[in-house]
Amino acid sequence: MAAKKNKKQKREDYRAAMKQDDVLTMPRKKFYRQRAHANPFSDHQLVYPPHPDQMDWSTLYPAYVAQEESQPEATPSSTTEDLSAPVKVKKLTQDVEVADIGCGFGGLLIALAPVMPQTLVLGLEIRVSVTQFVEDRIKVLRRQNEESKAYQNVSVLRANTMKFLPNFFRQGQLSKIFICFPDPHFKARKHKQRIVSTTLNSEYAYAVRPGGVVYTITDVPDLHGWMVQHFEAHPMFERVGVEEQEGDPCVEIMRNATEEGKKVERNKGEKFVALFRRLEDPVF
Amino acid sequence: MIVPYHLLQASGSVIFAAQEVDILSFNTSMEHLSTWKYPVKATETPSELAADAEASATVEAPPTPEGPPTKRRRTENDEKEAQAGDAGTPNSTNGQKKGRFHNKPQPVNLSNEKPFINCLLATANGSHVIAATGSDKTIWVFEHDGSGNLKQLSQRAMPKRPCSLTLTTDQKTILSADKFGDVYALPLLPSAEPTLPPTVQSLPSRSATPASAPIPFKPQANDKTVHTKRNLKALENQKISMELSLKAAAEKSAEESQPAFEHTLLLGHVSMLTAITVAPGIGATGEKREWIITADRDEHVRVSRGIPQAYFIEGFCLGHEDFVSRLCVVPGREELLVSGGGDDDVFLWRWKEKQLLGRANILEEIKNTIEPELTKVAVSRLKGLSLASGETVVAVICEKIPAVVLFTLVEDTLKHTATYSLKEQGVPLDVELLPNDNLLVSIDTTEGKPDAAAPFLVLTRNGPDSWDQKPVVDVPAGETELNGEEMQKLLYTTESLRKMSDFD
Numbered sequence A: 001m002a003a004k005k006n007k008k009q010k011r012e013d014y015r016a017a018m019k020q021d022d023v024l025t026m027p028r029k030k031f032y033r034q035r036a037h038a039n040p041f042s043d044h045q046l047v048y049p050p051h052p053d054q055m056d057w058s059t060l061y062p063a064y065v066a067q068e069e070s071q072p073e074a075t076p077s078s079t080t081e082d083l084s085a086p087v088k089v090k091k092l093t094q095d096v097e098v099a100d101i102g103c104g105f106g107g108l109l110i111a112l113a114p115v116m117p118q119t120l121v122l123g124l125e126i127r128v129s130v131t132q133f134v135e136d137r138i139k140v141l142r143r144q145n146e147e148s149k150a151y152q153n154v155s156v157l158r159a160n161t162m163k164f165l166p167n168f169f170r171q172g173q174l175s176k177i178f179i180c181f182p183d184p185h186f187k188a189r190k191h192k193q194r195i196v197s198t199t200l201n202s203e204y205a206y207a208v209r210p211g212g213v214v215y216t217i218t219d220v221p222d223l224h225g226w227m228v229q230h231f232e233a234h235p236m237f238e239r240v241g242v243e244e245q246e247g248d249p250c251v252e253i254m255r256n257a258t259e260e261g262k263k264v265e266r267n268k269g270e271k272f273v274a275l276f277r278r279l280e281d282p283v284f
Numbered sequence B: 001m002i003v004p005y006h007l008l009q010a011s012g013s014v015i016f017a018a019q020e021v022d023i024l025s026f027n028t029s030m031e032h033l034s035t036w037k038y039p040v041k042a043t044e045t046p047s048e049l050a051a052d053a054e055a056s057a058t059v060e061a062p063p064t065p066e067g068p069p070t071k072r073r074r075t076e077n078d079e080k081e082a083q084a085g086d087a088g089t090p091n092s093t094n095g096q097k098k099g100r101f102h103n104k105p106q107p108v109n110l111s112n113e114k115p116f117i118n119c120l121l122a123t124a125n126g127s128h129v130i131a132a133t134g135s136d137k138t139i140w141v142f143e144h145d146g147s148g149n150l151k152q153l154s155q156r157a158m159p160k161r162p163c164s165l166t167l168t169t170d171q172k173t174i175l176s177a178d179k180f181g182d183v184y185a186l187p188l189l190p191s192a193e194p195t196l197p198p199t200v201q202s203l204p205s206r207s208a209t210p211a212s213a214p215i216p217f218k219p220q221a222n223d224k225t226v227h228t229k230r231n232l233k234a235l236e237n238q239k240i241s242m243e244l245s246l247k248a249a250a251e252k253s254a255e256e257s258q259p260a261f262e263h264t265l266l267l268g269h270v271s272m273l274t275a276i277t278v279a280p281g282i283g284a285t286g287e288k289r290e291w292i293i294t295a296d297r298d299e300h301v302r303v304s305r306g307i308p309q310a311y312f313i314e315g316f317c318l319g320h321e322d323f324v325s326r327l328c329v330v331p332g333r334e335e336l337l338v339s340g341g342g343d344d345d346v347f348l349w350r351w352k353e354k355q356l357l358g359r360a361n362i363l364e365e366i367k368n369t370i371e372p373e374l375t376k377v378a379v380s381r382l383k384g385l386s387l388a389s390g391e392t393v394v395a396v397i398c399e400k401i402p403a404v405v406l407f408t409l410v411e412d413t414l415k416h417t418a419t420y421s422l423k424e425q426g427v428p429l430d431v432e433l434l435p436n437d438n439l440l441v442s443i444d445t446t447e448g449k450p451d452a453a454a455p456f457l458v459l460t461r462n463g464p465d466s467w468d469q470k471p472v473v474d475v476p477a478g479e480t481e482l483n484g485e486e487m488q489k490l491l492y493t494t495e496s497l498r499k500m501s502d503f504d
């Protein structure tokens, strides 16, 4: 008991210390580990905006906050005074366009940051302390690179993407979604917890603009088969061909930069990649 | 205590009212016409039930022409045990511990297992009535002779418990929104030939994969067009993935026992669905189209295209900060939608534009006239009523609140017209429109003054916002006696949608 408490205390002390403004050393994973699975169906104490317009991105991307030029007040139209209570949030100069769903310890974000320096990239992760790790990691990287302003374009957010993607992103806001080494949920009974399914793919199709791409990678053959099957069965996606896939620099990063990808590499496991293009909206 | 009439559905000059598992019909003077009784297996006795806890969870299915061939149906408890699965189980409704096997016979909470009608609707022309019963997850379709007599045509047990039903505008397809978050389309009249347009695509479900595998992916390069070693490797992998995908499909369809009747997965939320409705509109090409609007426990109102493009999400009407439990498309103003749930307000939307037009504060209205101390409301009924006077009224009932709150649609706003107090009578369960713009309200009399107990009240308007009330006393009383707790559990399920967890 005492030992356990001690460990917990250490964790807390460590993480509190990481909050200091001058920390320049990278956070250490062992103080942020968490049970591997969080049930995506239960009500977590999650924070999410009721509407994407009410999302305050300014704390996540402080370098991209738009200069306040006397924002036009929400026009008080007659009787409807507090319409969706237009919470005033600071606007960014540009929107998040790339999402890493289930970003884990953030390896992909860090690797993408310099590759797409003009693009805002967001990691979404359901586990609290894992999210905290990535947050601290980015904080330190930004501090270490104050001059070059690197890593200002990546950030992380705690979220259950299976439920709340539309609370963060407007229709067609994203150009790319990455789903890297998602939890396999081997048992048939747990398949419904998988982060790819045809019904969920409708939400990915909603958030990704026509021509945008969903990137998937896994080392679990059956899960790969599942993801391919469910995306191909969805009328809004088509699989991207081999040559285009292999010509995409993001694919190489996805193979090698994520923590899971590295683990698979160490164990000499196979990695299965599949990309799916969001098709044009059908006429209705 | 006798179960009150908890669901009302007018159809021409007939009023249908659900009482536990039975459906009674009345004429517009509220004279009883006919009763359809749920076919219950007669031999179940409590002692038998106690002897075998597992078996007691069984609701013996009456002969099912198109139901699954299994004798034993999965019931709510099984479902909860299997539960990683529920798309969001309300916190308070389930006192049972997880665990599939009980070693010892245990006292069984019968109320958990009781089938109970939780949806009731009729086709526009009154030719058919549709009901859903909880716990046995069954959708029932009846032929209606126009005089209140129901003839059961079909009984279909769904994969998960239906929470809300609606019909497509052509009245030929039932849409069922379930607890697991999925929406299925079923032909109103099951037949040998599929009645759904062949273009309807069934999506592979999160838990199941359709028997027919999708068209396999063809690797988009062949050995000749791929030059580098890495590309070759990738091509190999794409071939593997094709096989894997087919394998996944085959495995799943072998594993899952799907209902044998025609049912098509249209769309799904990863959240318990609470309401579904269909709204007509005009498509991009100027043709008549329809949209499917679904609401969930996680504050979402989603607008999807109608069949055959239900996989396409048009957008979300976002703004609710608590669960959404009810939706209604405004009759005569079908471009407008009202949504309500655990928030203080009901919301008025121009759903196609996903534009919030206004909010009407229900909590304030109720505090003003009924319960000054009230801190929250849970909307349990939301009905758009098209009065003969030309007015459009939205009637709102909040769970366990002895009042019916009425709003009138004035252009693009909801104007509060009346909060009809039923403090002396009891808690209203449902409301429906009668001829001459009278309102029929069904009452849970156990929540009111027993002396004044009348299962129905007719509200007659005698001024712009004043109503006379007339109790309807002479109606058949239900037969099943339930204790107070059981009744509460069956009748009042809305507030339990509210989240109260504070864990990670």
Ligand SMILES: C[S@@+](CC[C@H](N)C(=O)[O-])C[C@H]1O[C@@H](n2cnc3c(N)ncnc32)[C@H](O)[C@@H]1O
Pocket (backbone or CB within 6 Å): A036, A037, A038, A040, A101, A102, A103, A104, A105, A106, A107, A124, A125, A126, A127, A130, A159, A160, A161, A162, A163, A179, A180, A181, A182, A183, A195, A258, A259, A260, A261
């Ligand atoms: C096996 S890890 C892979 C992490 C990372 N992408 C990588 O490749 O190293 C899967 C991650 O997805 C997260 N996750 C699972 N379900 C999620 C959900 N519904 N929303 C957000 N994140 C989720 C898990 O917490 C876990 O960190």
